[in-house]
Amino acid sequence: MTTICEMLGIEYPIFQGAMARIATADIASAVSNAGGLGIIASGGMTADQLRAEIQKCKSLTKKPFAVNLMLMMKNCPELVDVVIEEGVKVVTTGAGTPKPFMPKFKEAGVKVIPVVASVKHAQKMEALGADAIVAEGTEAGGHVGETTTMCLVPQVVSAVNIPVLGAGGVGDGRGVVAMYSMGAQGIQVGTLFLSAEECPVPATFKQAVLDADDTATVVTGRRNGAPVRSIKNKMLAKFQELENNNASRDELEELSLGSLSKAVYEGDVENGSVMAGQITGMVNDIRPAREIIESLFKDAEEILGSLKITY
The missing domain is CATH 3.20.20.70 (Aldolase class I)
Structure with a gap:
């Protein structure tokens, strides 16, 4: 081969x-x-x-x-x-x-x-x-x-x-x-x-990865068939709360709309989506x-x- x-x-x-x-x-x-x-x-x-x-x-x-x-x-x-x-x-x-x-x-x-x-x-x-x-x-x-x-x-x-x-x-x-x-x-x-x-992300994004430990990430979206792993933050805590209360897809999308851009372009690591894997504690x-x-x-x-x- x-x-x-x-x-x-x-x-x-x-x-x-x-x-x-x-x-x-x-x-x-x-x-x-x-x-x-x-x-x-x-x-x-x-x-x-x-x-x-x-x-x-x-x-x-x-x-x-x-x-x-x-x-x-x-x-x-x-x-x-x-x-x-x-x-x-x-x-x-x-x-x-x-x-x-x-x-x-x-x-x-x-x-x-x-x-x-x-x-x-x-x-x-x-x-x-x-x-x-x-x-x-x-x-x-x-x-x-x-x-x-x-x-x-x-x-x-x-x-x-x-x-x-x-x-x-x-x-x-x-x-x-x-x-x-x-x-x-x-x-x-x-x-x-x-x-x-x-890597072209803001310093706050990189720092969030550096600060993360082995339990820092969470997977959201499993109930809707679109699981995503990211570093835990304020937005994801709210997302999980809504998921656990069987919120509608529209409610979840309203909360997460533009969240990746917030993190990547604006450096907002509390209301944005900081996608990262479970090895964050090794970075x-x-x-x-x-x-x-x-x-x-x-x-x-x-x-x-x-x-x-x-x-």
Whole structure:
């Protein structure tokens, strides 16, 4: 089987998570320049905005980078056309099936790597012609499934014949080793990159991540079938209260409307949505993306070299 690094022409087997409204050309180019796969999150963008971000990323790096497509978006066909026209050769996908676009992607030589939260979906994506899979456990930040990474990754690896990357729960080299021990060929990391110097979020957002501990996150939206993991705050406490009292979808949407923008653009970490994973307690400082990546794999190699199983 071709390794993910060989397939994509990257140095380190690490994808930067496609964090909505955060994963712009700034962080994507930094990750790609450091040897990983930077990813531009197109969620919420117009076709013109995505084209501008792609062109900016091209100006900042000559290395491979990807675009993430949220397939439920109404303008997804336009975004697909932009990706192909701009010559982007890798897409990751979520929130739907890439089936309608696979012929276009294949014809253009675009590698398609869906993010999935179950074995069933992984198998469906392989059958459609996906080139690799990101198996994301519920420990991750943002939109999540139900199955933990430790349970999900080995089952997906056993169920498909294409490369699998593990996501959710990687905070240091130990997490990298764990992913490889379960059969993954690499990792996708989001929360760690929130603390990257190049991550374009306000200082208050980064500080909220640095201040968070192992119990700082909560999943809301499970009752409505749209679970999201974020750092606890005043807005989420109210959201949970409404959920527990069986509030209507309209009431919940009224409270949370624009909450991601409040956190990402305004730095309001009490009334905004600070999406982050359960490894927040392992994020303790702000570093360049290159240092984050290099330390992850250096530590992983040292841990692997010293690992001994005794009975």
